Amino acid sequence: MKKPMVLLAGIAIFCIIIPVLISVLFYGNQNDNLSDSIKKIDKLEKSPYEKVDSKSPTISVYNSKTGKVQSMDIETFLYGVLSMEMSSEFSEEALKAQAVAARTYIIYKIENNIKAGHKGADICTDYNHCQAYASYEELKEQKGDKWIGESYPIIKQAVDDTKGQILTYDDKAILPLYFSTSSGMTENSEEVFMTQYPYLKSVSSPYEENSPKYYTESTIDKSEFIDLLKNKYADISISKDDLEKQINIIERTTAGSVKLIQMGNKQLTGREIRSIFDLNSSNFDISFVGDDVVFEVKGYGHGVGMSQWGAEGMANKSYTYDEILFHYYTDTDIKDMY
Known part of the structure; x- marks a missing residue:
């Protein structure tokens, strides 16, 4: 009687295990595919503006430290700009918003042929005139190996995730002014610089009390x-x-x-x-x-355009980079240039 009992037990176990294995293999693969689909949808939702995939352009940069003009890939240049213009400790969406603003500033200069002050180059590295910038080597020297290893990839990712994206008004690059900290509202451009830009309007900026310059x-x-x-x-x-x-x-x-x-x-x-x-x-x-x-x-700064600490505050409230940009730059669109 022992052997028949063993045989029956083996059959029962076999009947249980086979369906389980089939379920794991079949449905498990379905779940994997569904997981991949969700990831793809999430990625699309995070980057709905990526419509073009071409090589990034080369720009001319006047290095105010060396006094020389050099040719650089625009995205590589933006790694050095974002590293200097915003803290790597800021949230991902705030960094991406800053990356788009910084890229737009360069394209605005090129589209409007504004070369005065930097020896005919598209842009310069003097923050008083254009944008702050430091090369990879300078960043390594200034901030150290730890920052390069831990923070530089975060900066680079924010630029890469928004590759080619700029802010436009009437299909032209805007002048994307930005500053550190507002007092709870940003300024109308004409009240500060005597020039009215339809996209640089006063808006509320309520989430920046954590700024040390508030x-x-x-x-x-x-x-x-x-x-x-x-x-x-x-x-x-x-x-x-x-x-x-x-x-x-x-x-x-x-x-x-x-x-x-x-x-x-x-x-x-x-x-x-x-x-x-x-x-x-x-x-x-x-x-x-x-x-x-x-x-x-x-507050801290001229108050026109995007408040960087306001962008950080919005990011911490789960706003995405495009929502941040559309809030601070009225009636603008995001265009993928390359």
């Missing part, structure tokens, strides 16, 4: 305050006595920055005051404490 204070002695004004404007009439009564903010921009301010007998712009007293932005209030003048400053 709020700062700058204190200066009243005597030094007056000296700095008189050094800049010899004909200004302002005195330490009753200084509070000689200063009055006349007008603010839509975003709250100082547009016009009365200083003694002169009306100055907020940008002029920012420059004279080296403030982080033109969005400030002035108070007086004893013999000191206190500037209470919100």
Whole structure:
């Protein structure tokens, strides 16, 4: 009786195992295929603008450090730009938004043939004029091997994931201005630079309280305050006595920055005051404490276009890079150039 029982047990086990194996092999493959499909859909959803796949163009770059013009692949150049313009610790979507903005800036310069200031090259490496840039070798020297190993691939990926993509308005590259930190709103371009761009409008920027420059204070002695004004404007009439009564903010921009301010007998712009007293932005209030003048400053930068810390805040709220860009650059589209 033992052998028949063993035989029956073997048959039962065989009947159980075979269907399981078939299920694993058949349905397992189906699941793998479904998983692949999901990955492909996710990839498409993350990069819906990749419509062209051609070689990236070569651009001419004036290196302000060496004083020489060199030819570079635009995407390689952008690795060095993004490395300098935004922290690698920022979120993936914020980095991708910055990569598109930086690429658009180069294309805008080329399309509009703006070569002044960099010896006829398409772009230069002076951040005061164009964009900050550092080569791979310079980054390695400045930031170290650990950063190159861990952070540089993140920067490179953000550029690669948006290859060829630029922001357009009426099918032309926009001037994609950006800055560090807003005070909760960005500025209308015409209120800061006297030139109106339809895509550089004031918008809310609510998610950037984590920026170290969101709020700062700058204190200066009243005597030094007056000296700095008189050094800049010899004909200004302002005195330490009753200084509070000689200063009055006349007008603010839509975003709250100082547009016009009365200083003694002169009306100055907020940008002029920012420059004279080296403030982080033109969005400030002035108070007086004893013999000191206190500037209470919100934000960092000119305030027009995309706030980088605002982009980071939006990314942390699960906004994608295109949503970030469309928020800060009104009525724009993303176009894949190559």
